[in-house]
Amino acid sequence: MSHTIQATGAGSGHPASSRRPNSTLIVIYLSLGGLSFAVLQSLVAPALATIGKDLSVTTSDASWILTAYLLSAAVLTPILGRLGDMVGKRKVLIIVLSLLLVGTVLAALAPNLGVLIIARALQGAAGAIMPLSIGVVRDELPKERVGVTIGLLSAIFGIGAGVGIVAAGPIVENLSWQWLFWLPAILVVIALIGVIFGMPESPVKTPGRLDILGAGILGVSLVSLLLAISEGENWGWDSFGTVGLLALGAIALVVFVLVELRTKEPLIDMRLMKVRGVWTAHVVALIFGFAMFGTFVLVPTLLQLPSATGYGFGDTVSEAGLFLLPTVIMMVIFGPVAGILVRKVGPKPPMLLGSIFVTAAFILPAIDHSQIWQIVVSGLLTGAGIGLALASTSNAIIESVPATQTGEAISVNTISRTIGSSIGTAVIAALISSHSTPQGLPLNDAFTIGFWVCAGVAVLAILGALAAPSMRQRRKQAEALGVEDLPDEADELHLLHTGRAEDAR
Template sequence: MTAALDRRTDYRVTFLVLCVGVASFSLLQSMVNPVLPTIEAALHTDQSTVTWVLTAYLVSASVFTPIIGRVGDKVGKERMLVVALGALAVGSLLAAVAGTIGVLIAARVIQGIGGGVLPLTFGIIRDEFPREKVASAIGTAAALLAVGGGVGLVIAGPLVDALSYHWLFWIPMIMTIVATVAAAVWVPESPERTPGRINVGTALLMSAWLVALLIGVSQGHHWGWGSTKVVALFVVAAVLLPTWVWAESRSDQPLVDMQMMRIPTVWTVNLVALLFGFAMYSTFAFLPQFLQTPESAGYGFGVSVTESGLLLLPQTIASFLGGVFAGRLAARYGSKALLVVGAALMALGTFGLTFLHGAAWLIVVESVVFGLAFGLAFAAMSNLVVDAVPQSQTGVASGMNTNIRTVGGAIGSAVLATVITSSVEPSGLPVESGYTHGFLLLALMATAAAVVALFIPVVRASTHVVPGPQAESEAELEPQPSRT
């Protein structure tokens, strides 16, 4: 017992390891986006095929994030953290040496398994850190996800110019190998375990509807929203989603406990995550594209990939600062207040982008507002969900929240692509009104997220565990008042 306690004394070492893992995953989310044309040319493929480099990663991460989180709840978060980081390292190595587009897509699927790093990180922080340090640590870790996305956009261009696109994978691979070894050596075993087996049937059902939905959404713009393939995928998702919910509700050992998902705090935060993800990830995808549009189109600034990344660097810094200070602000004002403010800032920034985008400095100011919104909202969502569920369900609850935010981002990016390209100039570039309407849509979604956030009931799950198979679904879900 003494040895176990001694091993857990310095939580700061654990936190450093977790941050390296989260940073590696977040870099892989964004660094590839700006250089897809480079990859397309290097691997002698076409535009429709190269988009699967993004789609494969998105689908894989969405499927594995909640599954790895739930497995970690059951068999140990430290053990599964090593698995998730190991998958990131293997996938990055395969991507770095890939000589064909098929191998690269397969590598991205393997990398997606690393999505489990996020819920496992939040669970380990809750297990290992002093109570007063949890909110701040989760805020910083959550902010790293947004920061990594911004850093990826900044360094992708210079890295490819100086070396090659292969280094977009070599660098995360090196970081991940270091994190994997460090996790195996220094991150302690989980003190909290959920008894029972993994429900393979419901895991397959969840995977099936997610794959159908996300492929349909991500490819709808290319295949046509009314095409047979896209409609069929949406029908499959519409049938399998309620089937999955029904199966989970009737299962003695659910993968995702539907009682947990019905906790008012959990489902309202998840709804905010969907709406916020819609707005946030779309700005990552289309703001650099707007900046790079030639001035001859009547808008845009004609900057390079590298220059657009540098213009958005202040956004990344603001995201990090927002996440770092979120813990202190939450202790004083509550995580709900931070989420409302974060969503409101997102709405303010996107409304500004809609009507004031004629000068580069305006874009920089608005992107700083986005950055603060990302940092505050990511931290607040994670803290609210973690604090509302039993400790034994932290991994799966965090995984589903992350997943829902990702689904929102996929839907938002697809819808925005359709809106922006609905009318094009003779040169093939979108007309300015396409961007204006698209940014306005993002502002409305962010506003909706802020409104929903106002109605989040804030509770804290009891840590009391009642013996028996119903412990999770009964005693552990009893809410208690909380200021978080």
């Protein structure tokens, strides 16, 4: 597969003679868009029972409000990310933010569950904000600001998810569930206006055709897998529907890989998966998606249990959400810190450190979660770990692929995180359900086992980070082509990795 590159290099979007756009405002607009998407992903979860009651449906049926969002995001993220690389990231960002705004307003006005599910599917299209935003940052910002900014944007997706959990209780208790959508809509409007009037079109494009066949097969695979994971607890993990969808999803994924390897202009260049800096970043993102949403399920549930149980803390929904604030604050701090570290020592050390932090964050409450300080310290470690690791995975990909393939590579990373989040939520919910009293009250063992499971999964992130290439290894690869400035030559390194060294010369 060959690429037509109209312009490349971070921060090379505009000639010196032209007036550069205000990069700070661009980052603000992108941050608001990303924050809106992430908040909307988690904001409705604590309010499902309330929404279901108001719309006269069961909580199980109301869970489709979450499922529709995840399915739409997983399917549309790679398609829209690829379109951004092809026709321009700003154009596609405007489309994506418009869909997010329409979906958010429609959700706030939804008279029944069917309309609300459609609205959530429209919102899910905004999953492409992450790859598109990182592509814009790479194209528009000065090189010295790219790493830190990507760290901030990556952390925002974790921050938004945490803010959603924290804010849901107070919004529903003091306003109504409709305001779960009206408030984020304000952020979306600001972001959309900013992108339309304050952001230039990226000069880095990869002209070509959209791989419709690949998109269709990938859609079948992701919908099957995520539907089985999301509904497995309700349907039964050994039911024909769950097992059949898992099998269909796995088969379709294999077919997708085979088709993409033979397609001239694939939706996702599978050769990128051979690059160690890429596949290790995807593995770490998958695991952190699991760990992050494992935290968002376990901690609020534990805090809201009656203190009479001997292990619950008797907090309200709002009070329980506040205990996630330390996690959110640490994400805000350590996301940009990761970007600084990446520039100095490469993405591997902060990715490894973040994985160690999160592992420790789960081991502590797994050993004992009877004291509130243990929950708080666990939250601090979780936030620091997520901020470091997720920012590092995005930077690792940026340094491993050419600018023309930023969208598709980050899209896969975003999908990995989404799938990890779905698996984490489903697994922890199943553990809690299987370790409960006949009246449905979770037992203490549910939390002990849940924390240990998350700790065990986090260890896999440590192994993934250890497998990532070091700065020295990457420099050796660069020297093989006579490259002096490693960060500027990701295109040539990519050609080397994929066996196209002749093109690099």
